[in-house]
Structures are given as C-alpha cells and as structure tokens.
Amino acid sequence: MKITLTINQSPQLLDVDPDMPLLWALRDHVRLTGTKYGCGIGLCGACTVHLDGKPVRACSVPVSAVKGAKITTIEGLSRDGNHPVQRAWRDENVPQCGYCQSGQIMSAAALLHQNPSPSPAQMRTAMAGNICRCGTYDRIGRAVERAATYMKEAKA
Amino acid sequence: MSAVNTSRRQFLQAGAASVAAFSLPINLEAAATNAAETSFAPSAFIEIFSTGKIALTVHRAEMGQGIRTTLAMVLCDELDADWKNVTVIRANGDAKYGDQNTVGDASIFLGWIPLRTAAATAKAMLVSAASRKLNVPANELRTESGFVIAKDGKRLGYGELAALAAKEVPPATPKLKAANEFRIIGKYVASVDLHAQTTGALTFGLDVIVPGMRYALIERAPLPDTKLKSFDAAASKSVAGVTDVFAMESEFMAEGHTYAGVVVVAGDSWSCIEGRRALNVKWQADPASMDSPQIRSALEGAVNKSGTIYRSGGDVDAARSRAKKIIKRRYYTPFMTHAALEPPNCTAHVQGTNENTHCEVWAPTQNPGENRERIAEALKISVANVTVNVTAIGGGFGRKSLHDFVLEAVRVSKRIGAPVKLFRTREDDIRSGFYRSPSMQELEAGIDADNAINFWRHHSVQSSQSSTSDGELAKELAEGELLAGASRLPYAIPNVQFEGTHVETPLRRAWMRGVQEFYHSFAANCFLDELAVEAGRDPLEWRLEMLAPSRRLQFFNSRANTEYWWDTGRMMDLIRRAAALSNWSQPLVWVNGEARGRGFAMHVQSSTYVAMVAEVTARPGGDFSIDRVICLVDCGLVLNPDSARAQVEGAILYGLTSCMSAEITLKDGRVAQSNFHDYAVSRITDSPQMLIEFMSNGKTPTGLGEPCVPLVAPAIVNALANAGLKRRYELPLRELA
Numbered sequence: 001m002k003i004t005l006t007i008n009q010s011p012q013l014l015d016v017d018p019d020m021p022l023l024w025a026l027r028d029h030v031r032l033t034g035t036k037y038g039c040g041i042g043l044c045g046a047c048t049v050h051l052d053g054k055p056v057r058a059c060s061v062p063v064s065a066v067k068g069a070k071i072t073t074i075e076g077l078s079r080d081g082n083h084p085v086q087r088a089w090r091d092e093n094v095p096q097c098g099y100c101q102s103g104q105i106m107s108a109a110a111l112l113h114q115n116p117s118p119s120p121a122q123m124r125t126a127m128a129g130n131i132c133r134c135g136t137y138d139r140i141g142r143a144v145e146r147a148a149t150y151m152k153e154a155k156a
Numbered sequence: 157m158s159a160v161n162t163s164r165r166q167f168l169q170a171g172a173a174s175v176a177a178f179s180l181p182i183n184l185e186a187a188a189t190n191a192a193e194t195s196f197a198p199s200a201f202i203e204i205f206s207t208g209k210i211a212l213t214v215h216r217a218e219m220g221q222g223i224r225t226t227l228a229m230v231l232c233d234e235l236d237a238d239w240k241n242v243t244v245i246r247a248n249g250d251a252k253y254g255d256q257n258t259v260g261d262a263s264i265f266l267g268w269i270p271l272r273t274a275a276a277t278a279k280a281m282l283v284s285a286a287s288r289k290l291n292v293p294a295n296e297l298r299t300e301s302g303f304v305i306a307k308d309g310k311r312l313g314y315g316e317l318a319a320l321a322a323k324e325v326p327p328a329t330p331k332l333k334a335a336n337e338f339r340i341i342g343k344y345v346a347s348v349d350l351h352a353q354t355t356g357a358l359t360f361g362l363d364v365i366v367p368g369m370r371y372a373l374i375e376r377a378p379l380p381d382t383k384l385k386s387f388d389a390a391a392s393k394s395v396a397g398v399t400d401v402f403a404m405e406s407e408f409m410a411e412g413h414t415y416a417g418v419v420v421v422a423g424d425s426w427s428c429i430e431g432r433r434a435l436n437v438k439w440q441a442d443p444a445s446m447d448s449p450q451i452r453s454a455l456e457g458a459v460n461k462s463g464t465i466y467r468s469g470g471d472v473d474a475a476r477s478r479a480k481k482i483i484k485r486r487y488y489t490p491f492m493t494h495a496a497l498e499p500p501n502c503t504a505h506v507q508g509t510n511e512n513t514h515c516e517v518w519a520p521t522q523n524p525g526e527n528r529e530r531i532a533e534a535l536k537i538s539v540a541n542v543t544v545n546v547t548a549i550g551g552g553f554g555r556k557s558l559h560d561f562v563l564e565a566v567r568v569s570k571r572i573g574a575p576v577k578l579f580r581t582r583e584d585d586i587r588s589g590f591y592r593s594p595s596m597q598e599l600e601a602g603i604d605a606d607n608a609i610n611f612w613r614h615h616s617v618q619s620s621q622s623s624t625s626d627g628e629l630a631k632e633l634a635e636g637e638l639l640a641g642a643s644r645l646p647y648a649i650p651n652v653q654f655e656g657t658h659v660e661t662p663l664r665r666a667w668m669r670g671v672q673e674f675y676h677s678f679a680a681n682c683f684l685d686e687l688a689v690e691a692g693r694d695p696l697e698w699r700l701e702m703l704a705p706s707r708r709l710q711f712f713n714s715r716a717n718t719e720y721w722w723d724t725g726r727m728m729d730l731i732r733r734a735a736a737l738s739n740w741s742q743p744l745v746w747v748n749g750e751a752r753g754r755g756f757a758m759h760v761q762s763s764t765y766v767a768m769v770a771e772v773t774a775r776p777g778g779d780f781s782i783d784r785v786i787c788l789v790d791c792g793l794v795l796n797p798d799s800a801r802a803q804v805e806g807a808i809l810y811g812l813t814s815c816m817s818a819e820i821t822l823k824d825g826r827v828a829q830s831n832f833h834d835y836a837v838s839r840i841t842d843s844p845q846m847l848i849e850f851m852s853n854g855k856t857p858t859g860l861g862e863p864c865v866p867l868v869a870p871a872i873v874n875a876l877a878n879a880g881l882k883r884r885y886e887l888p889l890r891e892l893a
Contacts, residue, residue, distance in 0.1 A: 017396060020426040028371070028424040033363035034356015036550070037425075038497045039582045043832040046497060074356035081355040089354045093346055093798050096220030096806055098353030099360055099498045099550030128841045131832065133497045133551045134220045135809025136802070137843035 008076025018064035045130030055110035074102035088147035096134035208315030215253035219552035222799030234275035238302035249524030249544035261762035261859020276330035285320035361520030378826035397427030455596035463655030470651030475611035479602025487679035491820035498550020502565035505575035554667035590666035611651035641676030647702035670865030681757035681870030755874025762859030770871035792855035811868025
C-alpha cells in the first residue's frame with residue numbers, strides 16, 4: 001500500500017504493508033534508526049515516538065493507523081539536539097550503552113509537555129514503561145527533574 | 157545512516173565536534189592506505205596528526221561501561237593532550253590490537269599501564285623533537301594541553317611536531333606520571349558518545365545499513381539438539397517481500413553452537429516476521445529432554461552425594477564431631493539470561509568463491525578478534541580475508557562475546573550471495589540464548605563451644621560452562637567455576653572443604669554479568685549471616701574477627717602479581733566503613749508500625765572489594781520494599797569517577813533483576829518465557845535509593861562491571877530475615893503470576 005506519513009515535519013511516501021508496525025517503517029524504510037527495537041510488544045519503550053505530541057510505542061501501531069498524524073522521532077525532537085530533555089540527559093551523563101535512551105528521552109519529553117512539574121511518583125509512573133538494562137534509572141529521575149527546570153527557565 | 161568505511165580523511169574533516177561521524181563503524185585497514193595526512197603513530201593505538209588531532213583506537217568493546225571515555229582520559233592525561241582534540245575509534249578485529257574479548261573486567265586492569273606507557277613514549281618523542289627544533293635541552297621543556305613549552309614561553313603544538321617526532325628514537329623506559337600529576341584521571345568527564353547517544357545518532361549493530369542488504373530471521377529449534385522435521389516454505393514465500401526460505405542445520409562450534417532452524421530472508425524486518433509466522437515448522441520430538449522439575453531433581457540428586465573436592469584444609473569430618481551445633485542449608489538459583497535491550501544481531505557480506513572469498517561483518521560484538529578467526533574457520537579462508545567491524549553495543553553482559561549470532565549471519569549471507577542483516581526478536585533472544593547455569597548448593601558449618609565456626613563445607617552443583625567454550629560435553633566443573641565466589645573464602649576457619657559437581661542440562665551456558673560468583677556469593681553471604689544469628693554474633697564484627705589480622709591470601713597457584721592476592725586488610729576497612737555509613741550499630745526506625753531490617757554482604761571479584769548493606773521494609777502478609785542500597789567499593793584508584801559510579805548503579809539494578817524476578821524455566825521441552833512480561837527486568841519503579849562510595853586508597857585500579865552484582869541478592873535476603881520475614885533460600889524472590 002502506498003501511504004504518505006508526516007515524519008519530523010516532512011512528508012514521506014512509503015509503499016509498505018498497511019499492517020507493518022510504524023517501528024519497522026521508520027527503521028527499514030525511512031532509515032531513521034534512532035527509534036529502537038527492544039521487545040516488539042510494547043513492553044520496553046525503546047521505540048517510543050510522539051504521535052501528535054503523545055507518546056506511543058511504534059512497535060504496536062500499524063502504519064495504516066498513523067496516516068495524517070504528526071509523527072516525531074528522536075531525530076526530530078529538536079533541530080539541533082538541544083531539546084531541554086536532551087540537554088538534561090547530557091548534563092546528568094545519563095546513558096551507559098545508550099540503546100534505550102531515545103525511547104527514554106521521548107517518554108520524558110512527552111511527560112513534561114503534558115505535565116511540566118511532575119512529582120517523583122508521577123515521573124516514575126510515566127517512565128515505568130521504559131526499560132534500561134544498564135540501570136540508569138537514578139540518573140533518568142534526576143534528568144527529568146533537571147529538564148523540567150530548563151523548560152521553566154525557557155518560559156520565564 | 158549507512159555503514160561505510162569512513163576514510164581517515166573523512167574522519168579528520170568531520171572533526172571532533174561531529175560525533176555522529178565517528179560513531180560509524182570505521183575500518184582503519186582501509187584508512188591506512190589513504191595516508192594523505194602526515195601523522196605520528198607511536199603504537200597501534202595512538203596516532204597524532206599534523207592538524208593536532210589525536211586518534212585513540214580502543215580495542216575493548218564499549219557496551220556502556222565507559223571504556224572509550226576512560227581510556228581516552230588515560231591517554232590524554234599521560235600524553236598531556238588537549239581533551240577536545242582526542243577522538244576515539246573502535247578497533248576492528250585485527251590481530252595487531254591483541255586480544256579484544258571484552259569480558260571479566262579486564263580492560264583497565266590489563267590495559268591502563270600499556271596505554272600510559274605508549275602515551276608517555278609518544279610524549280617523550282614529541283619533547284625530543286621539540287628539543288631539537290628549539291635547540292633547548294629536553295629537560296628544560298614541559299608539556300601541557302597539546303603543546304611542548306620552553307622556559308622562555310616558546311610553544312610548539314603536537315601537530316606541528318608530529319612528523320619530526322616520528323623520526324625520534326623511542327625511549328627505552330618512558331617515565332610515567334606520578335599519581336599527584338594526574339590532571340584528568342579522577343575528574344568528572346562527560347562520555348565521549350553522549351551527543352550521539354541523546355540524539356539517536358549512535359549506530360548500534362541493529363542500525364547498520366549496507367547497500368543492497370536484505371534482512372533475515374531464523375525460526376530456531378526449541379532446544380540446541382532438536383532436529384527439524386518439516387516446514388511450509390511455500391506459505392512463507394507467499395508473504396510479500398520474502399525472497400528465500402531454507403533450512404539450516406545446527407552446528408557445534410566452540411562458543412558458537414548454533415541451533416537448527418529455518419531461515420526466512422526478506423526485503424525488510426516486518427516481512428521476515430510475517431514470513432516466519434507462516435512457516436508452520438515441526439520439530440522432531442526429543443523425549444529425553446529435561447524440563448525444570450527434572451533439572452531440579454538432578455541438581456538435588458547430585459547435592460545429596462559428595463562432589464569432587466576442589467579445595468580443603470584441616471579435617472572437616474573430625475571438626476563436625478566436635479561441633480556444638482551443626483547447621484546445613486541448601487540454596488537454589490534458576491537459569492537466567494542476559495536480556496540486553498539490543499538483541500544479538502549481525503550484518504554480514506560474504507563475496508567471492510573458494511579461497512577468494514571475502515567476508516565483512518558489522519556486529520555489536522564483545523569479541524571481534526575471535527569472531528574473525530571463527531568466520532575464517534567456517535568459510536575455510538584466511539583471516540586476512542575477514543573484516544569485523546564493531547558497532548556500538550546495546551548492552552552485552554557476556555552474551556555478545558559468543559559467536560553464534562555472527563556465524564549464523566555469515567552462513568546466511570554465503571547461502572544467498574548478498575549482504576544480510578540477521579536479527580533476533582526478543583522472543584528469539586530469550587528462548588534460544590545462552591544462560592547462567594542453575595545452581596543447587598549445600599553449605600554446612602559447625603559452631604564450637606567458643607561460638608566460632610569450626611568447619612565450613614560448601615558443595616556447589618551447577619552446569620559447567622566449559623561445554624560451551626570447549627566444544628565437548630563437560631565431565632566435571634573447571635577449577636575456576638569453584639574459585640568464582642565459593643572456594644576463595646577469606647575467613648580464618650580452621651577446617652574447610654569445597655566440593656563441586658557438574659550436572660548436564662539442556663540449554664547452552666555462558667558468562668553472564670556476575671558469572672558463577674552470582675550464586676556462590678548469594679549462598680555464602682546468606683549462610684554466614686544465618687550462622688551469625690545462630691551464634692548470637694553481629695555479622696560485621698564476626699567477619700572482622702575472622703579476617704584479622706590483616707594478611708594476604710592466594711587461593712591457587714598462579715603467576716599473578718602478588719599485588720592481586722587478596723588483602724584482608726582492605727576487606728576490614730570496607731566493613732568498618734560500611735558500618736559507619738549505614739549507622740549499623742543503631743536499629744532502623746520503624747515507620748507506621750512496619751518492620752524494617754538491614755542486611756549485609758561482602759564480596760571480592762575481579763580484584764575489587766565490595767560491601768553492601770540493603771535496607772528493607774517488611775509489610776504484613778510478607779510483602780516488602782527495598783528502601784535503600786548502600787554500596788562501598790574498593791577498586792583502587794578510580795580513573796573515571798562518574799562512569800565508575802554508573803557501573804555500580806547499573807550492577808545494583810542488574811543484581812536486583814536476578815534477585816527479584818529473573819527465571820528461565822523449561823516446559824514441554826522448550827523455554828517457557830518469551831518476552832519482558834514473563835521474564836521481568838527491573839524498571840524505574842523498582843530502583844531503590846542508592847548510596848555509593850568509593851574507598852580512595854590510590855591502589856592499582858581493578859575491575860568494576862561485575863563485582864557489585866553478586867551482592868544484591870544476599871544483602872536483600874539477609875535484610876528480609878533481619879526484618880522478621882521468613883529466611884529465603886531460593887531465587888528469584890518474586891514469582892510472576
């Protein structure tokens with residue numbers, strides 16, 4: 001099926017099986033490999049992207065369901081890689097291997113967009129769907145807090 | 157992003173700021189023929205260019221442990237280079253880099269002195285060249301941030317000296333810095349890959365794209381020895397995008413035993429998944445196969461008998477007859493698997509025929525050098541015809557030091573005559589991986605009239621890993637499989653006996669972060685804690701008594717430097733610090749009437765000494781929470797403090813998963829688990845508060861990836877008992893519904 005998707009603000013014409021999960025369309029066909037595969041069934045969060053600003057697991061959404069939606073991947077989160085969440089992630093030296101971090105950052109950015117001042121409990125709940133096998137959770141918690149501060153500073 | 161052989165010129169043009177450029181798998185072999193830049197390469201690992209840029213080739217695999225950053229710090233410090241001019245390159249599997257297998261916490265331990273020596277050699281040659289050029293004696297020159305500087309303030313950059321330095325004679329014994337001269341070592345440095353890691357630009361194995369590449373998945377047999385009966389190739393081929401469907405026989409190769417399977421090749425990942433679903437594979441039934449209950453019975457049967465004695469001292473039988481009280485306990489741990497978030501994968505391209513066959517692979521491998529040899533062996537070609545490009549690695553934990561995932565990709569590429577990316581789904585990873593062996597251990601000890609331990613017997617029953625690494629069935633455990641956390645008991649106990657028994661089990665075993673020390677530390681630390689309770693002794697004071705006086709211990713004959721013999725004085729320092737930091741002598745305050753408890757464990761691994769205190773809250777009905785984990789680490793001089801701390805944080809979480817939820821079982825002749833719903837790993841909601849401290853004694857730096865992992869389970873189990881809950885003898889602590 002020929003389908004046009006809006007990915008990181010640019011239209012992409014794809015010819016793929018309508019049932020193909022967005023994850024594989026992004027990775028194999030658009031060659032945006034920042035969105036990672038980790039489980040394929042929405043349990044690990046590595047493939048988190050934004051659909052009209054809301055976090056979704058790209059492994060569990062078929063391309064036919066995202067026609068007309070604005071899709072944002074880690075590559076399109078910011079123009080220069082300096083989204084407040086990305087900066088906070090660097091300032092807390094969060095990643096170890098880095099494989100899960102695209103998904104972590106996309107989940108955190110969506111959380112802060114929806115709730116600019118999450119409590120620690122709200123933060124943990126929102127980030128609980130993202131697995132990090134290296135165990136960077138302590139730093140993720142601190143980085144989300146830091147990003148919230150950066151975003152407030154930017155607005156002030 | 158495609159995996160191309162970035163030439164050295166491209167790499168230099170990209171510059172230090174363009175992180176994405178050097179996250180690509182770079183083939184230095186190709187670059188070496190493109191020597192347009194003048195450069196000074198005093199070793200295989202260091203190259204100083206006329207532009208002032210410095211390339212460090214790191215031959216140890218980066219899987220998140222920070223080795224690229226840490227070795228760059230070591231180089232930069234010893235060379236007095238400017239940090240912003242240093243670029244880090246991944247070594248391919250070329251033999252000139254020596255052993256590249258990145259396992260067992262050895263990268264710093266083995267590598268830091270050779271790298272410093274190479275850097276000091278380069279620095280001496282740069283100074284010597286400057287001395288000649290400025291006509292100033294070398295001892296009147298100093299170095300700083302990439303410059304050689306004379307007393308009158310004249311400065312020559314390393315870049316402008318590079319060509320001249322290359323003509324200098326290397327010093328016979330280059331002088332290394334004293335610890336008080338370090339400028340970068342011991343300081344905070346952000347990871348060299350940080351920008352790429354936070355923008356999705358870092359290229360992991362699964363992200364490699366080679367022109368003309370196809371994708372492949374394998375439906376593997378349920379067990380390593382199961383044979384294929386039938387499959388529906390036509391149904392699979394009817395799925396759009398599927399191009400090839402064929403059977404692949406199992407192959408037993410040292411460390412790379414591959415399962416029998418059916419390969420589905422297609423134009424993209426999704427077509428492979430759909431094509432595989434249509435296969436309808438039938439396997440030959442294997443009636444002899446053991447499921448988990450039979451495995452457990454076999455382990456129990458073995459522990460009921462005596463094992464092979466690996467170490468003994470004194471007379472355990474005589475001591476038993478004199479003991480006032482004898483305590484005997486059994487501990488069980490199940491199969492577990494690595495579950496790195498990036499499943500093993502490999503992109504391979506085999507071209508040509510017969511002896512003119514060439515093979516290039518791109519893989520998230522911990523072991524490129526051996527991969528290369530195994531590929532050459534499999535294709536019956538010279539190793540010179542094989543190139544192994546190492547990508548960023550999305551977690552290794554030991555799994556990616558094996559060869560199966562690389563060899564399978566090579567076989568598929570050879571068969572289809574095209575480049576192919578062989579990937580694994582999470583289900584493939586969990587069901588046909590390599591596993592930490594299950595263990596059944598019996599510990600027995602006597603307490604004498606003086607309330608001291610008068611004998612200690614430890615029998616460890618496990619499945620040897622040597623069948624995986626040596627390519628033949630193990631008959632008994634290797635000595636190292638007991639030394640790993642069992643027979644190296646540092647306490648002064650007059651009569652000891654360490655026994656081991658190998659029991660064959662159906663799954664492949666291999667190293668997993670923490671290795672056999674994981675279950676041995678669990679049993680030994682829990683048992684010692686229970687003995688302390690039985691004897692009415694404080695577990696920390698009791699340990700201190702049994703470790704005094706400060707002494708050095710060597711448990712087996714080796715040529716290892718005496719510096720690495722265990723030092724009970726370091727253990728005592730650690731225990732005293734842990735007591736102070738956890739306020740051990742004061743009971744924990746109960747909150748809302750809920751019982752709180754703390755537990756202690758101590759362990760030495762990779763010549764690193766670790767102590768841990770876990771604090772828990774016990775709830776009515778047996779539920780509990782882990783409130784805080786305190787971890788004290790003595791790994792000698794800490795080179796990269798923030799990365800070192802990250803390793804400890806990560807080890808605590810990795811150990812927590814193994815303690816709380818990780819269990820692989822066999823049911824109906826196959827692995828019952830398949831994904832993160834039934835093989836649960838720790839999440840942010842499980843992450844306890846952590847207090848981590850390093851002992852700063854300035855001793856030789858030692859390993860840090862593994863030693864904290866084996867402490868988590870015993871510290872928690874001891875804390876639960878301390879909080880009044882039933883003492884636990886089996887892992888995992890939580891059963892999934």
